[in-house]
Structures are given as C-alpha cells and as structure tokens.
Amino acid sequence: MTALKVNGNPHIESIEPKCALPGGEVRITGQGLRPHEFRRPAVRFDDVDASVVISSEQFIVARVPEGTSAGNVVVATNGHSSNAQRVHVAAPIAENLHPVANPALDEDGNIYVTFSGSRGQKVPVAIYRVDDSYTAQPFVAEMMNPTGLAVGHDGSLYVSSRYDGTVYRVSRNGTMTSYAEGMGVATGIAFDKEGSLYVGDRSGTIFKIGRDRQIFVFATIEPSVAAYHLAFDDAGDLYVTGPTTSSFDAVYKVDPHGHVEVFYRGLGRPQGLAFDAKGNLYVAASLHGRRGIVRITPAGVASLAVSGHNLVGLAFAPGKAAILATNSGLHHLDWEIAGRRIIPTH
Numbered sequence: 001m002t003a004l005k006v007n008g009n010p011h012i013e014s015i016e017p018k019c020a021l022p023g024g025e026v027r028i029t030g031q032g033l034r035p036h037e038f039r040r041p042a043v044r045f046d047d048v049d050a051s052v053v054i055s056s057e058q059f060i061v062a063r064v065p066e067g068t069s070a071g072n073v074v075v076a077t078n079g080h081s082s083n084a085q086r087v088h089v090a091a092p093i094a095e096n097l098h099p100v101a102n103p104a105l106d107e108d109g110n111i112y113v114t115f116s117g118s119r120g121q122k123v124p125v126a127i128y129r130v131d132d133s134y135t136a137q138p139f140v141a142e143m144m145n146p147t148g149l150a151v152g153h154d155g156s157l158y159v160s161s162r163y164d165g166t167v168y169r170v171s172r173n174g175t176m177t178s179y180a181e182g183m184g185v186a187t188g189i190a191f192d193k194e195g196s197l198y199v200g201d202r203s204g205t206i207f208k209i210g211r212d213r214q215i216f217v218f219a220t221i222e223p224s225v226a227a228y229h230l231a232f233d234d235a236g237d238l239y240v241t242g243p244t245t246s247s248f249d250a251v252y253k254v255d256p257h258g259h260v261e262v263f264y265r266g267l268g269r270p271q272g273l274a275f276d277a278k279g280n281l282y283v284a285a286s287l288h289g290r291r292g293i294v295r296i297t298p299a300g301v302a303s304l305a306v307s308g309h310n311l312v313g314l315a316f317a318p319g320k321a322a323i324l325a326t327n328s329g330l331h332h333l334d335w336e337i338a339g340r341r342i343i344p345t346h
Contacts, residue, residue, distance in 0.1 A: 010030065010031070010077045011032055011082055012073070012075060015085050017303075017304045018086070019090070019305060019335050023063060023066070026073075028061075028075060031057070032082075034057045040055050041055055042076040043060060043074070045065055045072075046068050050063055064307070071086060072085070072086055073086070090306070090324055090333040093331060093332045094330040097114070099114055099325040099326070099327065100147055100226075101149065101187070101229055102149065102273075104149035104150055104157065104315060107151075109317075109318070110130065111130040111317075112129055112139065112157055114127055114128075114147070115146075119145060120144065120163060121145070127139045127157075140170055140176055143161060145162045146160070147187045148187055148189035148190075148227075150189045150191055152191055156169050156171050160199060162185050162186055167181075167183060180209050184202070184205060185201055185202045186200070188227060188228040192238075194211070198218060200229070200230055200240065202225075204222065206230075206258075219259075219260050220260075221242065223244075224243055225244055227242065229242070230273075233275055233281075234279065237255050238254040239281060241273055241283060247268045249265070249267050249285075250270075251283060266287070267283060267286065268289070271283070271285065272284045274316055275340050280298070282314060284325075291307075291308065293308070293324070306324065308331075310328065315339075316339020322335065
C-alpha cells in the first residue's frame, strides 16, 4: 500500500456492489484514489464519465452513468489510471410501464409485466408480454389494477387485482377468466410445488387456494401500507414482505402449517423477492439507506447485491440472468448467479 501512495498511481481493490442499474451508486475501495490539491478523481465506466458523490484517498462513491451497458471501471488521478474492475450494469429492455411487484417468466422465455396504475385507474393495457427479443406487446386490456403475477402449473398466467380482490387466470392467447374472488386487497401471489396458490391480502391475511379452488386462511401478518410480496423456498416455506410505515421492516417466514416468524428485520420498504439456486433470498429494498436488491443468506446475513433506485421486484431468468423491475420499466442483468423457479406439478 505504501508503494502505491508513493508513486501516485491509483489502485482499485474492490467495488461493491458489483451489479447496478444506471443511476445506482457503487463504492470503490483502494489506494491513491484522491488527486493532488483535493480535486475530485475521474471515474469511468467503459469510457463513460461517472459523477463522483464522495471521494477520499481510500474510497469513492460513484454514480453509474446512463449510456453504459457494463464493464470496466477505472479511476484516473494525477495523470495516471488505475487497474480496471468489472461492474455488471443492467440494460433497459422495456419502458413506460408501471410494475408494482415481480415480473413473471414462462417456460418459453416470455416476460409478463403490468401497467398497474393508481387505484381505480383504467388503463388501455393492463399487462404486457415481452418476448425473447425484448419486444413488448399488449397482452391483457380489461383488468383494473393488476398487481401480483405468477405462472401456474398449466402454463397460464395468474394475476391478482387489488381493485376487486380477484385472482384472474389468463391463458396463453390472452383469454381472461376469474379464478378466485373475495381476496380483499389482493396483492402478491405465489404457487407452491403442489400447485396451490397463495394470495396476500395486504390488510393482513395470506389465503391458500387449493387446486380444487377451496380457499383457506393460511396465515395472518401485520398489515401493509402497500402490498404483500410472496416467494417459496425449496423446503416449502413461504417468505413474505409487506412494507409498513417503519424503515426497519421484516421479511417473514411462514412454514407449511401457517406458523409465522421473522426471518430478517432491518429493511426499508421491502417489496418483490426471489430465491437463487443456493437458497439465498433477494429482495427489492433499502439496506442501511442504500436502495437496490438485497441478498439475504439462509443464515440471515444481508448485503446489497444490486444498486439501483425505484426497484420493486425481480425474477430470475435462464442463463444466470435476472429481470429487474423498477416502477417504470424492466432491466436485464447478466450476473454470476443462477436462480431457481418453482414449477408446480401437473
């Protein structure tokens, strides 16, 4: 470290997190990162200049610039450039939307995303289908406030409406029918391995709908000011987020018998969530004031995995990729993490 300071060459030791959306902030740690006379260093993402939020001799907080797709981050000071370290930057694939929860993917690689609208707002297109070439096409029009999305064992898309408390089934050709009614303010939905559907009524109830469409109260949880978001792990436990007015919210774990416990507490406005192949949980939330996708290990250790603003959910895609949803569109992120998806049995 002393040699690096003497010769004046900047050196990057690490960048955290290693994934970000444009506009997200990353922390660069190293040596010799401050120019002479306390001027700010130059930070470049693949030759695109980034704005520097904070700088010091040993760390920099930089904002990922618009217009960079990914890549090599370099710090320049006093006429010298540092070694390069890679950051995975998510690329926009669909805009002018209004997701409020996770997107959903089917077996053909299609992505489903909502234009949810404000409560009671009638929009021209409620759900879009984005194909594998990232072309968005209208899929469902006649639905008010679509919220939670999940692909069922039959390949159909299931959608909750927080407007009328109904869960709808949408066939591959876009035909919509009512699947279950009376779900209160229906928000997050998820299927278990057996094909039962779970629906979160944000006023405090998780419903279980069997494949025979019998409806049970599965669990009760603290009410949410916005929505519940649901995801299952490999063991069959249901994980639930529901932002409240607190900045120290919890992720709840509900066992197959409906017993509720706190899995992790300390997130700001936690929303959509999903598991990777190793059992780590990813949540769109704030951690210690930093917004993005938070990774929580099975042991309950949390860290920021993706930096970015306005994230509301995510879904793992094939090939170690993720589809990230903000409140206005979708991004595709290539990273080194394989996701898992529960496919209900037939």
